[in-house]
Each structure stands twice: as C-alpha cells, then as structure tokens.
Amino acid sequence: MEIRIGNGFDIHKLLPGLPLKLCGVNIPSERGCVAHSDGDVAIHALCDALLGALALGDIGKHFPDTSDEYKGIDSRILLKSVLEMITERGWRIGNIDITLMLQKPKVAPYILEMRKMLASVLDLDLERVSVKATTTEKLGSIGREEGIATFATILLFN
Ligand code: MG
DSSP states (O other): OOEEEEEEEEEEEEEETSOEEETTEEEOOSEEEOOSSOOOHHHHHHHHHHHHHTTOOOHHHHSOTTOGGGTTOOHHHHHHHHHHHHHHTTOEEEEEEEEEEOSSSOOGGGHHHHHHHHHHHHTOOGGGEEEEEEOOTTOHHHHTTSEEEEEEEEEEEO
16 A cells, blocks of 8 residues: 655635635635635645645646636535546545634634535545644734635545
C-alpha cells in the first residue's frame, strides 16, 4: 500500500448581505463570501488538498474563475469532480481534517451537519471526516470579520 498526503488552504473576503456556505451547508450569517463560485472556502481548500496529494495542480487550474461555466457553481460539484480524478487513478481517501478560521458566526452548532455533508459527498464514514473551527481571538483580518480562511489536510491510500 502506498499513501499520499495533501494540504490545501483558501481564504475568501466577507461582505454583508451575501449567503454563507461552508462544507456545503448553509450557515445563517450577516456576511457571506465574495466569490465566482458559491464561495465555499472549506470545500475549495479540501479540493486543493485532494489535488495536491497527487500533484494534480489546484482548483484554479481545473475550474478557472474566468469561466462562465463555474459562475455561482455549487462547490460540491467541483468536489465530486476532484473525487473522480482521485478514484479513477486508483486512490481512496483515508481521512480528511479541516480547520475553519473565522471570527463570526459561531459554527459549532453546524459542525456535525458539515461532517455529514462531506461524508455523503465523498462517500466516506463519518469518523473519517473531521471539521473543526477556531477564531483568531479577534486578531488580524479574520478577527475583524473581513474574511474566512480554511486549512485542509487529507490522506490518500491505494
Ligand atoms: Mg476559493
């Protein structure tokens, strides 16, 4: 058996009046992510981690934000497409671990729903899918609620 590790990072700007979607789950919020797609910063970081594990480039290479095809697209569709690239090469996901960095809103009540959503999209057992969240103690741009960042780490095996 061979294993591969991948990491991904993404950050999106927040503006009032936009919807907020994280890990495919709609989160009630006064602010949402500015984006060409649906702005799901968590799924974008996850896609980059999956692509990175197999040195397949990044999400911008496969789904350019200059293309009308991806305007407003549900990021779960992008994730499914990345998953296909992984599985058609004979790899499977061992586990995923995501850390959301945001000051507001409190996402603790939605963590389980986010894990279930990703487990369902990726066809994984729930215990292989971790989603965590932290604030930045009001420090920096994230602390000023100007944006949301996400780190994702994944392990692949074949
Ligand atoms: Mg992004």
